[in-house]
Amino acid sequence: MNPTASPFRTPPENAPGRFRGPFARWPRAADAALALASFVMTVFVVDGPGDTLLFRSIGDAPILVLVGCAVANPALYWRRRAPLLVLGVALTAWAVLLGGGTTHLGWPTIIGLYAVGRYAAVDWRGPSGAAAATALASVDGLDDPGPWWQVPVFGSLVMFGAWYVGRRVQLRGDRAAQLRRERAAETRRIVTDERTRIARELHDVVAHRVSLMTVQASGARAVATEDLAAALRAMEAVEEAGRQALEELRHLLGVLRPETSPDDLGPQPSLAELPRLIEQIRRAGVDVTLATDGLPAGLPARLDLFAYRIIQEALTNVLKHAGPGAPATVSLGTEQNGLVIEVRDDGRGAAVLEPGAVREGPGGHGIIGMRERALLLGGSLDAGPCAGGGFRVVARLPIGGSPA
Numbered sequence: 001m002n003p004t005a006s007p008f009r010t011p012p013e014n015a016p017g018r019f020r021g022p023f024a025r026w027p028r029a030a031d032a033a034l035a036l037a038s039f040v041m042t043v044f045v046v047d048g049p050g051d052t053l054l055f056r057s058i059g060d061a062p063i064l065v066l067v068g069c070a071v072a073n074p075a076l077y078w079r080r081r082a083p084l085l086v087l088g089v090a091l092t093a094w095a096v097l098l099g100g101g102t103t104h105l106g107w108p109t110i111i112g113l114y115a116v117g118r119y120a121a122v123d124w125r126g127p128s129g130a131a132a133a134t135a136l137a138s139v140d141g142l143d144d145p146g147p148w149w150q151v152p153v154f155g156s157l158v159m160f161g162a163w164y165v166g167r168r169v170q171l172r173g174d175r176a177a178q179l180r181r182e183r184a185a186e187t188r189r190i191v192t193d194e195r196t197r198i199a200r201e202l203h204d205v206v207a208h209r210v211s212l213m214t215v216q217a218s219g220a221r222a223v224a225t226e227d228l229a230a231a232l233r234a235m236e237a238v239e240e241a242g243r244q245a246l247e248e249l250r251h252l253l254g255v256l257r258p259e260t261s262p263d264d265l266g267p268q269p270s271l272a273e274l275p276r277l278i279e280q281i282r283r284a285g286v287d288v289t290l291a292t293d294g295l296p297a298g299l300p301a302r303l304d305l306f307a308y309r310i311i312q313e314a315l316t317n318v319l320k321h322a323g324p325g326a327p328a329t330v331s332l333g334t335e336q337n338g339l340v341i342e343v344r345d346d347g348r349g350a351a352v353l354e355p356g357a358v359r360e361g362p363g364g365h366g367i368i369g370m371r372e373r374a375l376l377l378g379g380s381l382d383a384g385p386c387a388g389g390g391f392r393v394v395a396r397l398p399i400g401g402s403p404a
Contacts, residue, residue, distance in 0.1 A: 031077050038107045039073035068093040072108045079115035087112035087129045094136050104140055109133045110162045117166025126163050133159040206245050213241045270304040271295065271332070274311065278330065281315045285325065286345075288315065292332040295339070296399065303397055306373040307332075307339055310381070313370050314343035314393040322347020322391065338379070339397040346390040370395065 023030040043061055046054050058066070072093035079086045090112045094105035113133060116126045134156040141151030220234035269277075278288045299307075311330060318328045326347030333340050367383050370393065374381040379397040386392050 027080065028077075031079060034111065035073050035076040038076060038111065039069055041107050042069045042073060042105055065097060068097045068105065072105050076108055076111055076115075079112065080119050083112065083115035083118070083120045084125055084129075087116050091129065091132055091136065094133075094140075098136065098140055106133075106137065106158075109136075110158065113159055113162040114166040117163040117168075118170050119166075122167070126167070127160070130156075130159040130163045206249050210245055213238045213245065216241065268301075268305050269308050269312075270301075271299070271308050274308065274330075274332075277308070277312055277315070281319060281328075284319055286315070286319050286322065287325070287327040288318075289327070289329045290332070291329060293334070295332065296334060299339075299399065303339065303377055303399060306377055307341060307395075307397060310341055310370045310373055310393075310395050311343060313366055314341075317366050317393075318343070318345045318347065318391070326390075334399075335396075337399055339395075339399060341395040341397070342392065344386070344390060344392045367393075 043058065043066065044055055046056055061069075072090045075086045075089045087109070090105055090108040094109055097105060110133075113126075113130055116129060120126060134152065137155030137159065138152040141155070216234045216238045220231040220238065223234070224231040274290070278290055281288050311332075315328065315330070318326065322328065322345040326345050328343065328345040328347075331340075331342040331344075367381075370383070371381040374395050374397060377397045379395060381393070381395045383393045384391070
């Protein structure tokens with residue numbers, strides 16, 4: 001089992017096997033083909049006698065008809081990004097060609113109404129466009145030999161129906177997206193609960209191994225002077241239990257940290273790498289000065305790591321909030337068997353903060369994370385704007401202290 005790989009998988013939002021038509025697979029090409037088909041229908045197909053359809057050559061189409069069709073139909077290519085504009089162009093072109101005889105722009109108008117219902121926000125402009133299209137269809141059909149009410153009724157059904165169908169498709173898509181989000185959130189909750197349960201189980205296993213190692217080591221020490229062979233066997237048992245505990249601990253970390261990237265598999269940084277961190281911040285545009293009076297040798301690994309992370313987070317906040325070219329100072333020293341870290345900047349970004357305010361990182365967790373690291377070591381962290389401008393972070397970390 002790979003301890004860094006997550007045993008849980010969140011299903012993708014777009015599950016395979018779902019049918020997707022050409023308008024979903026190739027939207028730009030499909031919209032271009034739709035615009036071309038609408039252009040052909042409006043230019044080359046005209047009404048004939050007795051509700052028949054006739055085909056005419058492009059030379060028989062009036063110039064005004066060609067111009068109107070050349071404007072209204074290609075606009076359909078942008079029906080997803082600007083549906084209201086596309087509908088307005090279609091209605092305007094239809095109004096210009098109104099009463100021109102056999103050429104109607106009903107097709108681009110119907111497509112535009114569908115696009116407004118499908119892609120535009122829900123407001124009064126969609127129904128108003130359908131009403132305007134119905135009025136144009138009614139005026140254009142005044143010479144129809146049927147009853148006077150037939151064209152308005154049929155036109156309103158078609159125009160409002162096109163907008164309503166688009167609106168229903170939009171609602172269905174919104175509901176499907178909401179359902180996917182709810183399922184993803186539920187999956188994450190279940191996965192989190194399961195990881196927590198597994199982590200508790202692995203914690204109990206590791207605690208048992210460590211307790212066993214303590215008992216065996218105590219027994220080995222008790223018999224070492226009298227029975228060296230028994231002491232060696234006990235120490236071998238301690239060694240084996242330690243290996244098993246480390247293996248279980250790796251699994252525990254893999255469960256608690258499932259999103260591990262390849263960069264996280266290397267050794268953790270320490271204060272020895274502080275000059276390299278400061279050089280990186282300098283290259284990013286912050287003039288950082290390091291001042292230290294020397295550090296005691298043999299710092300605990302957790303203290304070494306947490307101190308580095310606090311400085312790293314504080315300098316990251318300087319880079320994000322202090323403003324370009326702002327100078328910063330990192331002071332590192334010891335006092336009363338403890339480590340003192342101070343990161344201060346003179347940036348303009350903190351000048352507008354109220355006294356007692358804090359400067360947070362992404363999501364508002366920068367100061368919280370640094371303070372949590374300090375508390376885990378039994379120390380403290382203070383952060384806030386300086387009286388003369390700038391920002392100051394001070395962490396006091398006891399060497400060998402117990403967590404608060």
